[in-house]
Amino acid sequence: MAVGKNRDVIIVGSGNSGSLAALATQEVGARVLILEKAPKERRGGNTHFTGGSYRFAYKPDEVRGIIPDLSESELNSMEFEGLSQDQFYGHIMRITEGRANPEMVELLVKESQPTIKWMTAQGAQWEFRPEDAAALKHGKIHVGSGVQWLRAKNRGEGLSKNLFSILEKRGIPVLYGTKVVKLLQDRRGRVCGVTVKNEEGFEDIEGKAVILACGSFEANREMRLKYLGAEWETMPIRGTRYNTGDGLRMALEIGAQTAGHWAGCHAAQVDVGAPEFPEMTRTDDTTRSGYQMGIIVNVHGKRFVDEGEDWRPFTYTKFAHEIMRQPQRMAFQVIDSKMVDHLSGRYNKGIQVKADTIEELAQKLEIDVDSLVQTVKEFNAGVQTGTWDLTTKDGKRAVGISPPKSNWAIEIDRPPFYAFPTKAALTYTFGGLKTNRKCQVLDNEDNVVPGLYAAGERVGFWHFRYMGGSGLMLGAVTGKIAGAQAGAE
Numbered sequence: 001m002a003v004g005k006n007r008d009v010i011i012v013g014s015g016n017s018g019s020l021a022a023l024a025t026q027e028v029g030a031r032v033l034i035l036e037k038a039p040k041e042r043r044g045g046n047t048h049f050t051g052g053s054y055r056f057a058y059k060p061d062e063v064r065g066i067i068p069d070l071s072e073s074e075l076n077s078m079e080f081e082g083l084s085q086d087q088f089y090g091h092i093m094r095i096t097e098g099r100a101n102p103e104m105v106e107l108l109v110k111e112s113q114p115t116i117k118w119m120t121a122q123g124a125q126w127e128f129r130p131e132d133a134a135a136l137k138h139g140k141i142h143v144g145s146g147v148q149w150l151r152a153k154n155r156g157e158g159l160s161k162n163l164f165s166i167l168e169k170r171g172i173p174v175l176y177g178t179k180v181v182k183l184l185q186d187r188r189g190r191v192c193g194v195t196v197k198n199e200e201g202f203e204d205i206e207g208k209a210v211i212l213a214c215g216s217f218e219a220n221r222e223m224r225l226k227y228l229g230a231e232w233e234t235m236p237i238r239g240t241r242y243n244t245g246d247g248l249r250m251a252l253e254i255g256a257q258t259a260g261h262w263a264g265c266h267a268a269q270v271d272v273g274a275p276e277f278p279e280m281t282r283t284d285d286t287t288r289s290g291y292q293m294g295i296i297v298n299v300h301g302k303r304f305v306d307e308g309e310d311w312r313p314f315t316y317t318k319f320a321h322e323i324m325r326q327p328q329r330m331a332f333q334v335i336d337s338k339m340v341d342h343l344s345g346r347y348n349k350g351i352q353v354k355a356d357t358i359e360e361l362a363q364k365l366e367i368d369v370d371s372l373v374q375t376v377k378e379f380n381a382g383v384q385t386g387t388w389d390l391t392t393k394d395g396k397r398a399v400g401i402s403p404p405k406s407n408w409a410i411e412i413d414r415p416p417f418y419a420f421p422t423k424a425a426l427t428y429t430f431g432g433l434k435t436n437r438k439c440q441v442l443d444n445e446d447n448v449v450p451g452l453y454a455a456g457e458r459v460g461f462w463h464f465r466y467m468g469g470s471g472l473m474l475g476a477v478t479g480k481i482a483g484a485q486a487g488a489e
């Protein structure tokens with residue numbers, strides 16, 4: 001454990017936010033140590049399981065500067081709408097119903113693109129992400145403003161591998177199997193280290209500042225029950241089993257202030273066969289977010305959401321919460337053969353049911369046959385004429401039904417018909433710590449807790465809903481800032 005002594009900055013957690021915080025700390029000349037609870041073979045936190053996509057503000061003519069590796073022909077094959085800082089800010093405020101802290105939202109929005117460029121300079125590797133995010137228009141891949149299009153090469157697995165390899169190259173030590181259990185304070189209240197528990201027992205490690213980058217409490221049943229409610233206690237989890245709210249508990253013990261929506265969480269529809277915790281080799285494969293291509297029904301064969309209410313990244317969390325309110329907490333995405341090719345390749349890796357008629361589909365699903373037939377019939381009758389266009393909110397509606405489908409409505413009429421059974425699974429929880437723009441943790445009187453920083457999911461940010469691609473971006477922005485600030489101390 002000698003490596004752990006006399007470090008300037010201690011980082012708790014080695015996901016996206018912790019790893020980037022470490023790089024930023026080292027950049028300002030401070031000595032940094034990462035403490036990671038998971039064993040090496042299970043490292044990477046939720047970051048390992050992600051789709052790897054980052055959402056950030058940009059203008060169309062900035063794309064080349066953001067990904068210098070894009071070839072001329074790749075660039076010419078795309079058209080970008082751009083996402084202005086105002087739009088990005090507005091989207092977050094809209095989905096959080098105005099509850100997000102404007103100061104932190106502004107920070108995320110303004111620092112998003114510079115942070116992506118900084119990550120590139122650190123060695124981050126990217127790929128353009130056309131699948132289920134963009135579609136062809138005027139012969140080009142059209143990327144609307146609601147779409148996140150940049151993802152880490154080889155998704156979360158690739159991102160995680162790449163970050164660990166950069167840490168290794170820079171000589172930044174990571175101690176695995178080392179659970180931080182307590183924050184140490186000096187007599188003036190300054191955080192001056194941590195107590196860890198590892199194979200050998202308990203040990204104190206000193207540091208001049210501590211950054212909590214140790215995720216939220218989604219993998220802690222007791223906290224789920226306490227903060228989210230009874231129905232969330234036995235939920236399947238989409239990410240790591242190690243995010244059990246330790247950072248929150250430790251920070252609250254020394255008087256930190258909460259922020260974000262403690263009764264709120266991010267959830268998504270997954271294949272109904274998804275296990276309680278995903279395998280390390282099967283990351284976000286089970287995600288089922290292609291419902292724009294058809295309808296979602298419950299076990300009674302009834303629709304219960306407006307599948308075309310908004311861009312998919314703005315609705316998928318909301319719909320997973322709706323599924324929690326349905327009988328048996330499950331649903332079925334029903335899609336016909338003309339739309340099935342629009343689904344992401346992930347759909348081939350789980351349970352799917354195929355039939356030549358809607359009756360037969362309902363029988364195979366063992367759900368109410370007459371009701372599903374009626375639902376599809378009424379839906380088809382309600383579909384309005386217009387051009388179906390996934391690249392924009394096309395206003396092609398299905399009306400006269402409740403709920404309506406506000407965009408992307410197209411008749412379910414070409415056999416064979418497909419159904420994909422889904423359930424909701426928990427991604428992460430929104431309850432976090434209040435921070436200022438320097439990512440310093442604040443106490444209940446809004447004073448800085450000296451020496452304590454938070455980054456990533458640990459920062460309390462989201463309320464009610466979440467917007468795809470913003471978790472990694474928030475982690476990168478707050479990790480970079482926390483690392484540089486703590487290092488400068």
Ligand SMILES: Cc1cc2nc3c(=O)[nH]c(=O)nc-3n(C[C@H](O)[C@H](O)[C@H](O)COP(=O)(O)OP(=O)(O)OC[C@H]3O[C@@H](n4cnc5c(N)ncnc54)[C@H](O)[C@@H]3O)c2cc1C
Nearest residue numbers: 013015017037045046047051053180239456457469471472
């Ligand atoms: C399936 C899935 C797909 C997702 N896809 C995307 C996406 O495409 N884009 C996006 O923006 N977001 C996505 N997210 C959300 C995203 O995972 C997070 O916002 C981001 O990865 C969180 O990074 P983090 O560094 O805050 O936490 P994590 O990556 O979870 O890292 C936290 C680390 O802290 C460690 N730790 C916990 N407690 C302790 C302790 N006591 N001591 C020491 N270490 C501890 C954990 O073991 C873990 O390694 C997805 C999440 C999931 C689960």
